[in-house]
Amino acid sequence: DGGNEGYNEESKKESSSYLYNKVNDSSSPSQSMSMIATNVPDEFRCPISLDLMRDPVIVSSGHTYNRNSIAQWINSGYHTCPKSGQRLIHTALIPNYAVCTEKSCSAMVP
16 A cells, blocks of 8 residues: 555645645745736645745655645654655655746746
8 A cells, every 4th residue: 555554535634734724824824825826727836835836846756846845744744745645755855847837946947
């Protein structure tokens, strides 16, 4: 099962909800709302914060998150992928240039 024992849909929702609230509490509400555009495809939104990904990174499970959101998730003691529940075999965050757009990833472009 790939390390998903004891990890159910309810605990996945609770963990994601916890981090979503924590991420949004750490920034101003107007900043969070201004980052959410109505016609941005879901592939360009962080699954944790739902904001447009400015610095997308891939975790060991293969899922992409905004660097700040997934770093906060990992630093909060979670060692599983928020989306799949899969145990992360390492915590390296690999830049995902494939989801960069003109409006995002400005920090990643030299």
